[in-house]
Amino acid sequence: MILQFLNAKAKAIALFFFFLIYAETVLAGRVGTRAQFIVQSGNNRRGKQPVRVLPGTGSEMTPLRIEDLKRPVSVVSEGSEPSDQKEHVPEVEDIGGPGQPEMSSFSSVNAKNMVDLFSGDFSYNIPLLDVGGYPVNLAYRGGVGMDQEASWVGLGWNINPGTISRNLRGVPDDFNGTDSITKTTSIRPNQTVGVTGGADFELAALPILRLGGSLGVFKNTYKGIGVERSLNATLNSGSKAAGSLSGGLSITNNSQEGITISPSISVRLSSADGSSGSTGIGSFNIGTSYNSRTGLKGLQLGIGLQQYKAATKDQAASTESAGSISSSISFASPTTNPSITIPFTSEQYSFTAKVGLEMFVAHPNLSLTGYVSKQYIAEADKTTSLPAFGYLNAQAGARNRSALLDFNREKEIPYREKPAVPHIALPFYTYDAYSISGEGTGGMFRAYRGDIGFVYDHQMRTRDQSARGSIDVGVGNVVHGGFDINVTRAFTQNGPWLSQNIMAKSVDFRDNNGLFQASYFRNPGEKAINSKAFYDAIGGDDVVTTSLFQPFVSDPNMAATSFLTRYRNQRPVGQIALSRENAVKPERDKRTQVISYLNADEADKVGLARYIENYMVNTFPSAICAPPTTEDGNADGTGLLAEYYTNMDLEGTPWATQVDGYLEHSPPWALNGPLPGFPKVDQFSIRWTGRIKPPVSGKYQFYVASDDGVRIWINDSLLIDDWSIHGSQERSCEVNLVGGEFYRMRIEYFEYNEQAGIHIKWAKPGDGGWSPIPPQYLYKPAALSYTVGNYLTREKRVNNFRKPHHISEIDVLNADGRRYVYGL
Numbered sequence: 001m002i003l004q005f006l007n008a009k010a011k012a013i014a015l016f017f018f019f020l021i022y023a024e025t026v027l028a029g030r031v032g033t034r035a036q037f038i039v040q041s042g043n044n045r046r047g048k049q050p051v052r053v054l055p056g057t058g059s060e061m062t063p064l065r066i067e068d069l070k071r072p073v074s075v076v077s078e079g080s081e082p083s084d085q086k087e088h089v090p091e092v093e094d095i096g097g098p099g100q101p102e103m104s105s106f107s108s109v110n111a112k113n114m115v116d117l118f119s120g121d122f123s124y125n126i127p128l129l130d131v132g133g134y135p136v137n138l139a140y141r142g143g144v145g146m147d148q149e150a151s152w153v154g155l156g157w158n159i160n161p162g163t164i165s166r167n168l169r170g171v172p173d174d175f176n177g178t179d180s181i182t183k184t185t186s187i188r189p190n191q192t193v194g195v196t197g198g199a200d201f202e203l204a205a206l207p208i209l210r211l212g213g214s215l216g217v218f219k220n221t222y223k224g225i226g227v228e229r230s231l232n233a234t235l236n237s238g239s240k241a242a243g244s245l246s247g248g249l250s251i252t253n254n255s256q257e258g259i260t261i262s263p264s265i266s267v268r269l270s271s272a273d274g275s276s277g278s279t280g281i282g283s284f285n286i287g288t289s290y291n292s293r294t295g296l297k298g299l300q301l302g303i304g305l306q307q308y309k310a311a312t313k314d315q316a317a318s319t320e321s322a323g324s325i326s327s328s329i330s331f332a333s334p335t336t337n338p339s340i341t342i343p344f345t346s347e348q349y350s351f352t353a354k355v356g357l358e359m360f361v362a363h364p365n366l367s368l369t370g371y372v373s374k375q376y377i378a379e380a381d382k383t384t385s386l387p388a389f390g391y392l393n394a395q396a397g398a399r400n401r402s403a404l405l406d407f408n409r410e411k412e413i414p415y416r417e418k419p420a421v422p423h424i425a426l427p428f429y430t431y432d433a434y435s436i437s438g439e440g441t442g443g444m445f446r447a448y449r450g451d452i453g454f455v456y457d458h459q460m461r462t463r464d465q466s467a468r469g470s471i472d473v474g475v476g477n478v479v480h481g482g483f484d485i486n487v488t489r490a491f492t493q494n495g496p497w498l499s500q501n502i503m504a505k506s507v508d509f510r511d512n513n514g515l516f517q518a519s520y521f522r523n524p525g526e527k528a529i530n531s532k533a534f535y536d537a538i539g540g541d542d543v544v545t546t547s548l549f550q551p552f553v554s555d556p557n558m559a560a561t562s563f564l565t566r567y568r569n570q571r572p573v574g575q576i577a578l579s580r581e582n583a584v585k586p587e588r589d590k591r592t593q594v595i596s597y598l599n600a601d602e603a604d605k606v607g608l609a610r611y612i613e614n615y616m617v618n619t620f621p622s623a624i625c626a627p628p629t630t631e632d633g634n635a636d637g638t639g640l641l642a643e644y645y646t647n648m649d650l651e652g653t654p655w656a657t658q659v660d661g662y663l664e665h666s667p668p669w670a671l672n673g674p675l676p677g678f679p680k681v682d683q684f685s686i687r688w689t690g691r692i693k694p695p696v697s698g699k700y701q702f703y704v705a706s707d708d709g710v711r712i713w714i715n716d717s718l719l720i721d722d723w724s725i726h727g728s729q730e731r732s733c734e735v736n737l738v739g740g741e742f743y744r745m746r747i748e749y750f751e752y753n754e755q756a757g758i759h760i761k762w763a764k765p766g767d768g769g770w771s772p773i774p775p776q777y778l779y780k781p782a783a784l785s786y787t788v789g790n791y792l793t794r795e796k797r798v799n800n801f802r803k804p805h806h807i808s809e810i811d812v813l814n815a816d817g818r819r820y821v822y823g824l
Contacts, residue, residue, distance in 0.1 A: 006114065014126065106160045106437035107139035119143060128159070135439055136161055162438025164810055164822040170430025171406040173390040173447050174599065174807045177397060181404055182385045185342055189376035194218025196228070196369045200354075201362070210234040216369075226256040258293040281306045343381040345463040347374045348488075352470035365472075378463065386458055391431040391447050392519045393805075394455075395509035401459040401495050406430050427455055434521075434810075441812060441820055445523045445595050450516060450585040452507040452538070459495035464488065500559035503546050507583045517588050521595035521810075528589040537582040542566040547575060594813040601804035604797040608809065608821045611794035636776035640690035640745065644674055648750040650685045660688060661775035663760035669751070685750040691779040696739040698765030703732045706749060706758040713746040725752045742779070 006013065109127055116123050121143035128136050136159065144156050151158045171181070196216030213231045220226065232250040250262040264287035270279060283304045290296050349372045356365020386404040389397030397403035412425035431447045466488040498504060512518045522528065538544065547563040563575045598607055639661035643654035656675055665674065673681045692714070694700060704710055704720055707728040712720040719733040737743060749758050761770040784799040797808050812820040 017124065017126065105158075106162050107137070107141075107158065109135045109137040109439060111139070116141070116143075134161070160437075162436075162441075162820070162822075165435040165437075167433040167435070169432055170408060171388045171390050171404060172806075173392045173406065173432045174805060175388045175390040175406075176393040176805045177387040177389050177400065177403070178803065178805065179388050180385045181388045182383060184383045185377060186382055187342075187377060188221060189374055190220070190222055191372070191374040191376075192218055192220045193372050194228075194370070196371075198367045198369070199365070200356075200367065201364045214367075220256070223256050226254060228252065228254045258291055260289060260291045262289045263287070341460075342377065343384075343460055343462055344375050345378045345381070345465065347372070347376075347464075348466040348468075350468045354470065354472040356473075381463075391429055391449070394449070394453055395451075395511050395518055398453065398509040404458050405455045407455045429455075436812060436820075436822075438820055440816075440818055441814055443523055443525060443593075445521050445593075447519055448522050448589070449509075449519050450588070451510045451518065452583050453509040454504050454507055456496035457494055459493070461493040462491050464490045466490075497560070500557065502562045503560040503578070506562045506578050506580055510584060515588065516584060516586075520589070521597065522589055522591055523593050523595070526589070526591050526593065528591065531585060531587050533582065534585050537576070537578060539564055539566050539576060542568050542573065544576075592815040596811050596813075597807050598809040598811075599805045600797040600802045600808040603808040603823075607797065607823075609823065611796060612823065614793045614795065616791045616793075637691075637693065637779040639775045639778050639780075640688040640747070641780045643687045643689075644678065645685045645687075646678075646680055648683050648685050648752065650687050650748060650750075654687075655679070659780060661778070662772050663688065663747070663758070664772055665758050669756035674756075682751060682753045682756075685748070687749075688745075688747040690745055690781050691742045692737075692745045692773075693742050693777050693779060694737040694739050694764070695777065696765055697737065698739075699734055700737050700765070701732060701734050701763040701770075703730065703761045703763070703770050704759065705730045707755050708752045709748075709750050710758060711748045712760075713744075715743050723748075723750075727755065728757070742782070744781075745778075 107123075107125055109125060111123070111125055114122065114124055121141060123139070123141045125137045125139040128138050130136070138153065138157060138159055140157050142156060148155070150156075153159050172179075194216055195218070196214050198212060198214030200210070200212040202210045211233050214229070216228045218226050218228065230250065230252040232248070234246065234248045245265075245267050247265045248263070250260075252260045252262075254260070264285070266283070266285040268281070268283045270281045281304075283302075285300075285302045287300050288296065350369060351371075352367055352369040354365050354367040386402055387397070387400060388404045389400075389406065391406045394405060397405055406429060407427050408430050409425035409427050411423075413423060433444060433446050435444050436442055468484075468486040468488070470484040472482045472484075496504075510516065510518055544564040544566055547561045547565045549559045549561055551557065562578055564578055565575050566573050604610055639659045640663070642658055642660040643650075644656045644658075645652065646655050655678065658675075669681070673679075674684065674686060678684070702712065702719065704712065704722075705728055706722065708725045709723040710720065710731070711718065711723055712733075714735060719735060720731045722729065722731050747760065760773065762773050763770055782796065784796050798804050802808065808823065810822045812822070814820075
């Protein structure tokens with residue numbers, strides 16, 4: 001019954017709300033005679049612009065000065081005399097930040113639910129106007145909270161013609177390697193400093209028994225002070241019999257790591273056959289290590305068999321190996337994590353001094369060992385800057401070992417070979433997700449690729465600086481001495497698997513070629529079907545893995561072939577060959593909704609709007625409909641922006657900056673320097689940047705004579721490269737330019753010693769010789785934004801934040817022929 005009443009009175013209700021809005025916005029400004037202060041606000045409080053309305057001035061608003069807010073304001077009523085009473089106007093805190101997104105989201109003009117079925121709040125929308133067939137409506141949502149900010153049309157009200165929302169995941173899709181991601185890591189060094197004293201007894205000539213023990217103290221920067229004690233013994237017997245038996249036992253007690261017991265035993269037997277002259281040797285060893293805190297660390301078993309045969313050749317005896325068999329089994333191997341996240345540098349230094357008695361075969365001795373172990377991040381490794389490649393430009397990063405690709409891993413756990421834990425993390429692409437809203441369109445889309453590709457971690461390497469030295473002196477009835485110096489260099493490195501990886505060459509990322517589209521946007525809801533040839537080439541519905549080749553079980557070399565092993569019901573059912581020809585989609589996906597994009601450089605030239613326009617709030621001058629103008633207009637140029645440096649490498653802050661008209665600088669530089677008061681006459685550098693605007697189209701010749709080095713770029717193309725120390729030399733080049741167009745120009749110059757100077761000239765089409773470039777054709781670098789009148793600011797598509805390759809405009813073409821253009 002209520003719905004029937006609302007439908008019958010829809011026009012009356014709309015008329016009521018129209019008068020309500022009129023009363024709140026227009027009539028409220030004319031009621032009363034007190035001075036009014038209206039604060040205009042948007043979603044960001046930084047955009048507030050107070051204005052002051054004075055009685056008797058009509059509807060005209062004059063900007064409110066800052067001084068008016070800093071002093072008390074007199075309240076004057078119409079028809080009354082000024083009063084001495086003061087009224088304090090409190091300052092509003094600028095908290096910044098965006099408003100609630102749900103209060104500024106798109107609301108369709110066809111929305112007719114006056115009650116939000118989820119929250120119960122009142123909602124309503126009023127059609128305002130039609131722009132080229134596109135409706136624009138004013139929407140209202142009730143349930144205003146204390147934390148909600150007013151939009152540009154009022155609290156709870158909103159006008160939103162539609163947007164594209166981009167949800168960044170991982171690396172932005174449009175990064176192409178010129179963008180970099182910088183990571184700075186700083187941790188406290190992990191350093192251990194210790195001293196250990198030990199006693200040892202050994203039989204030098206007959207290594208039957210060896211006993212030793214040690215006591216040490218150390219300090220770690222993380223764990224503090226600790227004490228360690230150890231006792232070890234080695235027994236060797238039967239060396240003169242059919243074989244030898246040796247055993248060892250080491251016990252170490254560390255106050256921070258616990259007790260570690262490491263026993264080992266080894267047996268070696270030999271047998272000789274006098275009739276054949278062959279000798280067989282068999283060996284067996286077993287060892288383990290147990291810690292009171294971590295348990296059994298490892299168990300190693302080994303068995304070996306060798307056979308030798310003595311032969312006589314040319315009356316000389318020789319021994320030949322007739323064959324050998326060896327095997328080993330390892331249990332409880334430590335786990336490893338294949339990725340390196342921090343490039344540590346390890347340093348380990350130790351020195352041992354041993355002094356003892358040398359009495360016949362006995363050598364009792366005392367030793368003192370000092371050591372330093374340190375793990376830290378070197379200054380050169382604390383900050384790393386890696387080129388980043390998004391999903392749309394993955395083919396550009398596939399050839400860069402240091403590339404940061406747009407992917408992540410799931411379920412990454414440590415890998416262990418024995419006992420086997422055959423698990424590696426699952427990689428997945430982190431493409432961005434886009435959401436469309438607008439009248440007649442909507443949904444989500446993301447980037448897709450027409451190839452398979454392979455991904456990897458960027459190359460990273462740890463460092464090591466280790467050295468060990470020792471000295472040993474024994475005195476008694478005999479004397480022995482010795483010293484030992486060891487230098488160790490070890491590192492860990494990870495990166496892409498390129499060697500012996502045929503599969504990587506078959507499925508690598510591709511560039512656009514002919515009708516092949518490397519990357520594109522598509523709505524996931526599109527019922528696009530892969531071609532049968534491509535579907536069968538990657539295994540169809542079966543699970544597939546890359547077929548690996550390993551010559552032997554214990555061979556460390558392993559190769560990835562170009563074959564895929566198909567699995568069905570957890571069993572291999574065959575192999576299929578994958579090549580560069582069938583590893584791509586031969587046909588483009590069919591789409592009913594075509595989504596394309598322009599980067600900032602393309603949108604700056606052919607976009608629907610070349611500039612991003614920002615209008616002043618509530619400013620509507622008559623010139624707003626005037627034809628658009630450029631920031632330079634038809635004015636002549638004044639020269640290039642020059643930066644003067646007191647070094648030859650163009651580094652640091654320039655000593656002076658000015659605009660240079662004519663690029664003609666003669667040898668007096670060698671006596672006085674490039675500028676009055678310049679601190680150096682040698683070893684300085686200059687960089688000129690700006691734009692050149694040729695008057696006519698055709699082939700231009702540029703000439704430069706310099707002492708010393710010079711480089712010239714036009715539109716980032718290096719035309720002259722003479723960056724070396726030399727006397728006066730001449731260089732020239734040719735380039736085709738279009739008249740009336742702006743071209744970016746950059747000139748770099750450095751002076752080493754003695755003579756100095758640079759002369760740059762050109763020859764226009766039809767000129768008979770060289771002439772200086774007039775300043776009227778040289779302009780300073782283009783401004784990132786400029787103001788048109790006092791109501792509009794135009795921001796360039798390409799600026800310090802938005803690079804030329806960043807996505808700046810997205811076009812959506814529906815099946816019904818409607819085209820929607822969104823700016824980013």
